[in-house]
Amino acid sequence: MFDINLLRNDLQVTAEWMKTARGYDIDVSAFQALEAERKSLQIQTQDLQQQRNLLSKAVGQAKAQKDDAKAQQLLAEVAALPEKVKANELALAAVQERVNAMLYTMPNIPQRDTPLGKDSDDNVEQRRWGTPKSFDFTVKDHVAIGEALSAGNAGAQLDFETAAKLSGARFVVMKGQLARLHRALAQFMLDTHVNEHGFTECYVPYIVNADSMMGTGQLPKFDEDLFKVPMATDDGVKNRYLIPTSEVSLTNFVRDTMVDAAALPLRLTAHTPCFRSEAGSAGRDTRGMIRQHQFDKVEMVYIAKPEESNAMLEEMTGFAEKILQKLGLPYRVMRLCTGDMGAGATKTYDLEVWLPAQNTYREISSCSNCEAFQARRMGARFKNAQGKNEPVHTLNGSGLAVGRTLVAILENYQNEEGSVTIPEALRPYMGGLSLIK
RNA sequence: GGAAGUGUGGCCGAGCGGUUGAAGGCACCGGUCUUGAAAACCGGCGAUGGGGCAACCCAUUCGUGAGUUCGAAUCUCACCACUUCCGCCA
Numbered sequence: 001m002f003d004i005n006l007l008r009n010d011l012q013v014t015a016e017w018m019k020t021a022r023g024y025d026i027d028v029s030a031f032q033a034l035e036a037e038r039k040s041l042q043i044q045t046q047d048l049q050q051q052r053n054l055l056s057k058a059v060g061q062a063k064a065q066k067d068d069a070k071a072q073q074l075l076a077e078v079a080a081l082p083e084k085v086k087a088n089e090l091a092l093a094a095v096q097e098r099v100n101a102m103l104y105t106m107p108n109i110p111q112r113d114t115p116l117g118k119d120s121d122d123n124v125e126q127r128r129w130g131t132p133k134s135f136d137f138t139v140k141d142h143v144a145i146g147e148a149l150s151a152g153n154a155g156a157q158l159d160f161e162t163a164a165k166l167s168g169a170r171f172v173v174m175k176g177q178l179a180r181l182h183r184a185l186a187q188f189m190l191d192t193h194v195n196e197h198g199f200t201e202c203y204v205p206y207i208v209n210a211d212s213m214m215g216t217g218q219l220p221k222f223d224e225d226l227f228k229v230p231m232a233t234d235d236g237v238k239n240r241y242l243i244p245t246s247e248v249s250l251t252n253f254v255r256d257t258m259v260d261a262a263a264l265p266l267r268l269t270a271h272t273p274c275f276r277s278e279a280g281s282a283g284r285d286t287r288g289m290i291r292q293h294q295f296d297k298v299e300m301v302y303i304a305k306p307e308e309s310n311a312m313l314e315e316m317t318g319f320a321e322k323i324l325q326k327l328g329l330p331y332r333v334m335r336l337c338t339g340d341m342g343a344g345a346t347k348t349y350d351l352e353v354w355l356p357a358q359n360t361y362r363e364i365s366s367c368s369n370c371e372a373f374q375a376r377r378m379g380a381r382f383k384n385a386q387g388k389n390e391p392v393h394t395l396n397g398s399g400l401a402v403g404r405t406l407v408a409i410l411e412n413y414q415n416e417e418g419s420v421t422i423p424e425a426l427r428p429y430m431g432g433l434s435l436i437k
Numbered sequence: 438g439g440a441a442g443u444g445u446g447g448c449c450g451a452g453c454g455g456u457u458g459a460a461g462g463c464a465c466c467g468g469u470c471u472u473g474a475a476a477a478c479c480g481g482c483g484a485u486g487g488g489g490c491a492a493c494c495c496a497u498u499c500g501u502g503a504g505u506u507c508g509a510a511u512c513u514c515a516c517c518a519c520u521u522c523c524g525c526c527a
Contacts, residue, residue, distance in 0.1 A: 042487060046496040053496090056508040060455030071507095078507040258447055383447080387466080389484075 001376040002106040004099070007031055014109065021110045021338035031102070038095045045088040052081045104214075105221055107343035108373040114347065117337025123350065124337065129321065130330030132354045133412060140418075141357035142410040143288045148418050149436060151176030157436075158289075169286070170278060170293045172403075177436045181409070181422070182296070184429035186271045186402050189298040189323055193399060197319045199269040199300065204249035206272060207240050212252040215378040217344040217370075218244060224279045227293075242275035247396040250301035255378040259303060259392055264382060265312055266303035269399065271296065289403045290362065296402035302395040305382070306372070309393035310347065313369040317349045320365045320399045326425040329408050330354040332361050344370045351400070353408045364404045367397030 006014045007026070015026040055078040062071035115124045140148075146158025155162075157178035163171040174182055193199040207229055213219040218226060218241075227242040243249055250268045259266070274297050285291035300319065304312045317333065324331045336348040345368035352361035375381070375391035384390045413421040419437035422430055 039487080042496085046487070049496060052507075056506095057456055059507055063455070075507055082507070260447085383465090387482095 001373065002103045002108070003372065003376065004103055006109065008035065017112075018106075018109060020116065021114060022107050023339070024107060026106075034095065034099060034102075038092070038099060041088065041092045041095055045085070045092045048081065048085045048088055052078060052085055055081070104377070108346055108370065110338050110341060110345075111347045111369075114341070115335060115337045116339075118339040119337075120340050122337040123334040123340055126333040126335055126349070128330070128332040129325060130328070130354070132330050132356065135356065135414075137416040139356045139411065140414060141288065141355075142407040145410045145414050145418065145420065146174075146178055149176070149178060149420070151178075167293075170291065172289055172292060177430075177433070178406075180430060181426070181436065182402060182406050184426050185405050185409075186296055186298055187429050188326075188426055189399060189402070189405075190269065190271050192323060192326065193269045193298070193300065193319065197267070197322070199267045202250060202268050202270040204243075204246055204270050204272060206243050206249075206275075208243055208248055208252070209240050210238075212248055212255070213241050215252050215255050216248045216374050217377065218248065221343065225277055227275045227277055243272065244276045245274050245297060245396075245398075246270040246272040246299040247301055250299060251303075251374055251394050251396060252378065254303055254375075254380040254392065254394075257380060258389070259380060259382045261305070261382045261384070264303060264305050264392070265308065266301075268301045268303075269298060271298045271402075273297075289407050292403060295404075298399050298402065300367075300395075300397045300399040302393075303380070304393045304395060305384075306390065306393050309369050309371060309395060312393075313347060313349070313367060313395055316395055316397045316399075317351070317367045320351055320367060320397055323400055323405075324351065324353060324364070327405070327409065327423045328425075329405075329412055331364070336366075342366075342368060344368070344373050346371045346373070353404070354412065355408060356411050356414075362404070364408065365398040365400045368395060370394045370396070 011026075011028055011031065015028050018024045018026055055074055059071055059074045059078070062068075062074060115122065117123065143158065143160070147156045147160075149157040151157045154175050157174060157176045159173040159175065160171075163173045166173070190201060194201050210219060213226065226244060228239040229242060230237045231240050249272070250270055253268065254266075274295055276293060278291060278293060281291060289295075300316055302309075302312050302316060321331070321333065331351050331353045334350045334352060336345075336350055341348050348366060348368040350363050351365035351367075353364040354360075355362050371393050372391035374394045380392050380394070381389045382392050409423065409426075410420055413423065415421060415435075417437075419435050422434050422436060427434060
């Protein structure tokens with residue numbers, strides 16, 4: 001949720017930056033009018049409430065003193081008040097509702113040093129690691145490689161046809177060693193984060209309620225990207241939602257809680273499937289495993305103190321890079337420009353892995369500092385050094401997207417005769433196997 | 438699915454329709470004592486929002502939402518969550 005104090009205290013400057021960075025128009029005069037209305041209504045309402053409270057207390061006192069005449073007189077005096085109070089309360093709630101709707105639908109404010117830009121073309125490269133291998137044969141893409149690998153009498157190791165029969169487009173079936181490689185990747189990532197990076201491994205629900213989706217910002221604005229699960233309750237059917245990322249489950253751990261300051265930063269990780277309807281991306285990446293309705297991801301979430309959150313973003317990004325390094329996959333780190341950042345983020349690094357068949361780098365991880373945006377929505381706070389309650393900062397990043405990592409391994413480690421070499425780091429997870437063929 | 442019960446501040450826990458934001462305890466902060474610490478003792482201590490330059494004042498808040506009432510933590514209804522027992526079950 002957008003910080004209302006930025007609008008109250010620094011409206012012009014905030015509006016200008018939001019326009020420049022997000023192309024988002026804050027209606028300055030509408031906000032000021034709404035604030036003025038809220039203010040006068042609130043003062044008026046509270047004044048009426050006070051009158052009612054004082055008179056009611058007096059009634060109690062009179063009755064305690066057995067002064068019935070006085071009590072009757074006071075009762076006559078209050079009689080008209082409750083109705084007025086009620087009317088004012090309703091009007092105030094309506095105005096506050098409008099203010100909230102505004103704050104809940106606004107994207108977060110990017111950090112000031114964010115590179116300006118329209119889309120991914122304007123992202124700024126920070127560094128590269130590894131050198132793309134040169135092949136002395138024509139490289140195949142992961143689809144061709146995987147479909148040519150045999151799982152014996154079960155058919156191809158990578159099977160989109162069967163997946164389409166079962167579920168439709170944008171799903172995949174993996175079999176045999178490829179399925180095992182997929183599992184191995186998730187195990188390897190999780191183990192690395194837990195054993196070397198100090199994360200707590202978590203198992204989390206894949207279906208969450210609307211409050212959780214609201215907390216991390218998927219709702220109310222991005223409803224159409226979510227898969228809904230109608231669940232019967234005593235008063236009808238209510239939607240729950242399949243998680244589009246375990247960021248939702250992990251970050252909402254701290255919803256409505258006072259987090260112990262001494263416990264910060266919290267480093268949480270989980271391996272889960274992610275479900276995305278991919279509404280509006282018809283025609284993009286239709287071939288292969290790059291863009292699916294269901295994919296696995298190992299997620300990293302931090303709950304941090306405000307003063308350390310940017311440093312934690314660097315740390316988290318480094319941990320994601322570590323996975324790629326261990327797998328020997330060339331990548332580059334991009335600082336996202338204003339136009340390419342997600343709505344909740346103030347600062348984001350994307351990791352892009354080299355895909356030889358596409359002859360380009362493709363996103364495999366995204367690490368963001370959301371600052372207090374989600375924490376304000378969630379009511380996640382801690383006691384700061386001054387003893388005041390303050391929203392925590394939340395960060396999330398992929399560490400990594402498992403499906404896309406599998407794609408990168410198939411393509412970068414392919415051999416001329418169609419086999420795929422298994423990176424050293426994964427062999428312990430593959431029973432010592434060094435080659436898929 | 439059936440039955441019963443519970444939901445109060447950072448945590449535990451008391452609470453009669455009336456000056457109850459709510460006893461008590463823990464934790465925390467300040468102080469006394471001590472070479473230092475602990476213990477003991479004294480004092481302070483919820484949150485959110487609003488008004489005010491400020492001292493301060495006001496409103497809201499006892500799972501959530503409606504309702505009864507001049508007045509609700511307390512009464513009524515609905516919902517949510519949790520606990521226990523029974524049934525079913527990977």
